[in-house]
Amino acid sequence: MKNFDYNNPTRLVFGRGTVENIGKYIAGYGDKKVLLLYGKGSIFANGTYDKVTKSLRENGIDFIELGGVKPNPVLTKVREAVELMKKEKVDGIVPVGGGSVFDTAKACAAGYFYDGDVWDLYEGKAKVTRALPIYGVLTISATGSEMNHNSVIMNEEEKKKWGLGSRAFYPRLSIVDPSVQATLPRNQTVNGACDTLAHVFEAYFGGTPSTRMQDELSEGIMRTTIDSVRILLDDPSDYDARAELAWAATLALNGLNGLGRAGDWASHGIEHSLSAFTDIAHGEGLAIVFPAWMKHVYREDPEKFARFGEKVLGIDKSSAEDMALKAIEALKEFFRSIGAPVTLRERGFTEDMLEPMAENAVMKGSLGTLKKLGKEDVLEILKIAF
Ligand code: NZQ
Ligand code: ZN
Numbered sequence: 001m002k003n004f005d006y007n008n009p010t011r012l013v014f015g016r017g018t019v020e021n022i023g024k025y026i027a028g029y030g031d032k033k034v035l036l037l038y039g040k041g042s043i044f045a046n047g048t049y050d051k052v053t054k055s056l057r058e059n060g061i062d063f064i065e066l067g068g069v070k071p072n073p074v075l076t077k078v079r080e081a082v083e084l085m086k087k088e089k090v091d092g093i094v095p096v097g098g099g100s101v102f103d104t105a106k107a108c109a110a111g112y113f114y115d116g117d118v119w120d121l122y123e124g125k126a127k128v129t130r131a132l133p134i135y136g137v138l139t140i141s142a143t144g145s146e147m148n149h150n151s152v153i154m155n156e157e158e159k160k161k162w163g164l165g166s167r168a169f170y171p172r173l174s175i176v177d178p179s180v181q182a183t184l185p186r187n188q189t190v191n192g193a194c195d196t197l198a199h200v201f202e203a204y205f206g207g208t209p210s211t212r213m214q215d216e217l218s219e220g221i222m223r224t225t226i227d228s229v230r231i232l233l234d235d236p237s238d239y240d241a242r243a244e245l246a247w248a249a250t251l252a253l254n255g256l257n258g259l260g261r262a263g264d265w266a267s268h269g270i271e272h273s274l275s276a277f278t279d280i281a282h283g284e285g286l287a288i289v290f291p292a293w294m295k296h297v298y299r300e301d302p303e304k305f306a307r308f309g310e311k312v313l314g315i316d317k318s319s320a321e322d323m324a325l326k327a328i329e330a331l332k333e334f335f336r337s338i339g340a341p342v343t344l345r346e347r348g349f350t351e352d353m354l355e356p357m358a359e360n361a362v363m364k365g366s367l368g369t370l371k372k373l374g375k376e377d378v379l380e381i382l383k384i385a386f
Pocket of ligand 1: 139
């Protein structure tokens with residue numbers, strides 16, 4: 001196990017009926033005016049907008065609002081929001097939505113205090129020194145953005161979907177009320193589960209030896225995710241399964257699961273290029289990439305893939321190589337069974353896109369820790385995934 005220093009400052013408020021308290025919490029921190037940020041409209045359809053604005057008003061919180069954040073959130077929206085906030089002056093941001101809205105809020109929180117173009121921060125040309133507090137209301141569990149320090153934004157002009165991590169990005173407070181997720185379309189519930197599993201995979205298969213405690217934690221998150229999504233596909237209104245999946249998703253990427261291990265993150269790097277080229281949903285891209293990545297790299301650590309097969313997918317004991325291969329097939333079959341795509345072809349990718357996507361994925365250098373991947377490796381993975 002590697003050394004670690006863990007300090008997650010986000011206050012997480014979890015459970016049914018907690019959205020109604022957002023205004024009370026903000027008032028408790030002494031902030032008076034916020035930007036209410038949201039996506040394309042699901043929060044109007046499911047009543048979350050009404051609950052949030054009522055609570056803000058009842059607690060004397062003044063707000064301006066901006067909607068229209070799209071999945072795979074874009075830089076132009078961040079710029080628009082920053083301009084609005086600088087003009088109107090706010091004390092904080094209230095993202096109401098999923099990872100896309102949270103990640104946009106984080107970019108805006110830093111952009112508010114930065115004089116240049118916010119993309120400079122993502123390019124590493126300038127450092128985040130300060131950010132506005134974020135008081136989030138999560139409506140889809142997937143990314144862990146509600147309790148982590150990452151923001152992933154798409155520079156659509158330059159086809160760069162890049163992440164930025166900063167301590168200043170941890171939300172001050174996030175509300176996770178699983179009951180508001182009952183209105184999620186089936187495919188979005190599936191995307192959330194795929195992303196959750198992918199976050200666990202990145203840490204679990206990173207190649208760090210002697211991490212038993214962390215492996216047991218990861219396996220618990222993976223089993224819970226698999227069981228919960230199956231229940232939800234039969235009954236989307238099952239609160240207990242929503243709650244299990246929501247907590248699993250937060251735990252998968254709030255830093256805890258990754259402790260003591262290197263973390264591979266090659267598959268995420270590859271997926272971000274898929275999204276940059278076609279706007280495919282992040283969770284769908286991961287369901288396609290992960291089994292192909294596993295096929296390409298499992299020989300680096302067949303025992304770990306065999307352990308995954310046994311503990312998470314119930315693969316019978318045989319040789320490590322045999323179990324590893326069966327585990328990869330079983331994972332693919334699981335993705336297929338919940339309606340996730342498992343090939344690039346079925347999502348409209350064409351063969352001529354593979355090379356430029358491989359190039360795009362390694363734009364900032366090689367990927368991965370279990371196996372260092374250059375362009376040729378990524379291309380091979382994309383061919384397996386095709
Ligand atoms: O836009 P609206 O109308 O709100 O609809 C959204 C959107 O279409 C819908 N939705 C959300 N809550 C709903 C709902 N529909 C009905 N009922 C509800 N309760 O769901 C759709 C997807 O939303 P989005 O925010 O895009 O999903 P997700 O949370 O999966 O976020 C994905 C983004 O996060 C990035 C991804 O790359 C992608 O851009 N990631 C962020 C990470 C982080 N910050 O740590 C890590 C991840 O690995 C990932 O890269
Ligand atoms: Zn992810």
